[in-house]
Amino acid sequence: MQELDQQFHNPIVNVLLCVADDKLFLGHKNSDWTGLAPILEADIAFSSLSQDDIAHASAFYELIQTITGQNPDQIAFSRNANEYLCADIVTKDDSFNWANAIARQFYCNVYEYYRLQRLSTASWTPLASLAKRIFAEQVIHVDHVTSWIKHLGKGSGDSNSRMQQALDTYAPFASMLFEAPEGIETLFEGKIISDDGCMFTEWKEHVDQVTNEAGLKATVAPVSGVGGRRGSHGAEFKESLCELQEVFSTDPLAAW
Amino acid sequence: MLSKARSNLPNATGDLSTDEVAAFPNWTVFTQKKEGAIHLHAGSLGAPNADFAQMFAREHYGQDQPCSSLWIGPREIFTANDGVQETYEVFVQWVAGGRHEHVGVVEAENGADAKTKCVGQFIGDKEYHTIWSAPNSILTKIESATNMIWRKTTDQNYRLAKGYSRVVRQKWDAIRAGAAVDKYQEEDLKDTF
Structure with missing residues (x-):
């Protein structure tokens, strides 16, 4: 495996944790829908996509292991709340409202699409090749959720207004996906990963195009402030974390 | 383990009826x-x-x-x-x-x-x-x-019935064996004291 200079270790681990933690928690939240989605096939599909997300997270934790030597399960389940670097939108409760789940999934999946695309051009090849492989699967996730947005947007007056409301609810949290993790400038300067300055624009154009076509509107704007990417999380994240750690913490050294 | 959110489900409302879904x-x-x-x-x-x-x-x-x-x-x-x-x-x-x-x-x-x-x-x-x-x-x-x-x-083995059932069977066997021992010990203690 290509060696990564010591000075890049912490910054790259932060970037990898952002991806892995987003996917772990989004997959965890979405898996709550298993058995409860509005129609049987939607249930099977959403569960299948959640499994993917958790599998993707695990692949990123394994890549972190190659740098830090930590066991992937330990990384995933036994950190303190302020050591998780997901954006809080992934744990924002959907109140078992399907439109909410779809809005959260839409913002996050499209963001992940652009993030993985960027990471697949990383000069550190283990990251580039993993990101490229996961990106191919991310395309399916984006297609899936895009279909939902279009059908609900164009379905009935009721489905359109519920979808619109959900897009509005999640919009302010969506922008926090773009908060920069600590040390990312070092990676740009070292040409380890390419500067993602305009990713917000790409993402917004994509989101606007889909929502316009669906007769909906996503009011998203860049935000500043300290949030999940720097380990500062709200109450909903902490609840999710407790839930996620509940089983693991009964026996942290068990082989699952 | 059920998530807390699942124990407090809202009632479904809206246009889509069960009949429509069935149709x-x-x-x-x-x-x-x-x-x-x-x-x-x-x-x-x-x-x-x-x-x-x-x-x-x-x-x-x-x-x-x-x-x-x-x-x-x-x-x-x-x-x-x-x-x-x-x-x-x-x-x-x-x-x-x-x-x-x-x-x-x-x-x-x-x-x-x-x-x-x-x-x-x-x-x-x-x-x-x-x-x-x-x-x-x-x-x-x-x-x-x-x-x-x-x-x-x-690794997609968890999606396949054969991979899943093998692993799950092994785990259940281990758990059952553990439970059997616990039960035996419990009864053993009861008899003794």
């Missing part, structure tokens, strides 16, 4: 395990339209096992005898209860003609149970060469 059209799905293999009847699903049907088929039948191609069509087209002049995919169920398998393509005037031609071109004197035909223009075809179906980036 969703049925779609028949064929899967091909690897390139060059025969398309086999995989099962059916309920979906409101062709777009949702293919979306659901990709996640449901496309992730059941390795899959390189999916064909999806409204259930009734397979048994229909009417139709128009075009290319039909034809499927044969060799024995009752068996899975329909794709045997080839025929140019036909309608469903009945497709089935007759299927006998002439692909069955001959052999015994068979039923024939299905599907007009090519109505079938939705997804090919993994251009459109990824089965995801192999990460």
